[in-house]
Amino acid sequence: MSRPLYLEDSYLKECEAEVKTVKESKYIVLDQTVFYPKGGGQPNDTGVIIKEGDVYSVVYVGKFSGETSHEVDKPGLKVGDRVLCRLDWDRRYRLMRSHTSAHVLAAILCNRTGALITGNELSTEKVRFDFNLESFDREIFMNCVQEANILLKKNIPVKTYELPREEALKIPGVIKMAEALPPAVSRLRIVEIEGVDRQADGGTHVRNLNEVGEIVFLKAENKGRNNRRIYYKLIP
Numbered sequence: 001m002s003r004p005l006y007l008e009d010s011y012l013k014e015c016e017a018e019v020k021t022v023k024e025s026k027y028i029v030l031d032q033t034v035f036y037p038k039g040g041g042q043p044n045d046t047g048v049i050i051k052e053g054d055v056y057s058v059v060y061v062g063k064f065s066g067e068t069s070h071e072v073d074k075p076g077l078k079v080g081d082r083v084l085c086r087l088d089w090d091r092r093y094r095l096m097r098s099h100t101s102a103h104v105l106a107a108i109l110c111n112r113t114g115a116l117i118t119g120n121e122l123s124t125e126k127v128r129f130d131f132n133l134e135s136f137d138r139e140i141f142m143n144c145v146q147e148a149n150i151l152l153k154k155n156i157p158v159k160t161y162e163l164p165r166e167e168a169l170k171i172p173g174v175i176k177m178a179e180a181l182p183p184a185v186s187r188l189r190i191v192e193i194e195g196v197d198r199q200a201d202g203g204t205h206v207r208n209l210n211e212v213g214e215i216v217f218l219k220a221e222n223k224g225r226n227n228r229r230i231y232y233k234l235i236p
Contacts, residue, residue, distance in 0.1 A: 003032035025075035041120035107197035
């Protein structure tokens with residue numbers, strides 16, 4: 001399996017790697033990668049793979065049968081090639097900020113209402129996620145946003161670590177997705193925002209809440225029985 005450097009250090013912008021497999025001339029598996037594969041509501045990273053000055057744009061990254069596959073825009077890479085992987089860092093960093101903000105806002109709403117997340121989608125422009133709330137109350141959302149923005153001004157560390165599965169599942173609220181099952185692995189990756197939230201998560205995050213910025217509420221929608229949707233963006 002490709003070594004997931006994006007989980008070991010989310011601030012790593014580039015890495016050297018070796019091409020392990022090539023399918024249909026454009027689907028590339030590397031021995032290690034900084035590119036995050038699409039999953040958990042977080043979009044895949046983009047960027048370039050460079051071989052001896054020849055640049056291949058990475059247009060999609062996904063996980064298939066446990067392997068991270070990089071789709072490039074042209075043929076030419078071969079098994080055994082040594083390459084340089086370089087992220088579109090501005091895009092990745094904004095997604096990291098968005099992901100951490102979503103954890104904060106979800107934790108506050110879940111604590112206040114007991115709701116669970118039923119869906120989510122991060123983008124560089126806005127964040128969307130859904131909750132199973134019985135009553136649709138815009139005031140609840142606005143109060144949660146205000147509370148989140150107070151926290152986002154503070155010097156609060158964000159840590160990631162692994163715990164044995166049984167130990168991790170004893171943490172209250174460690175799984176916040178409705179009907180979600182934790183991965184069938186012996187150890188779970190935990191993202192902890194000190195004093196705010198702890199949950200199982202496989203995405204990339206900033207190291208401190210003061211990096212996130214400010215949440216600006218855009219709109220809330222009633223998406224049917226017990227299903228509520230919220231949209232927001234970050235500034236700057």
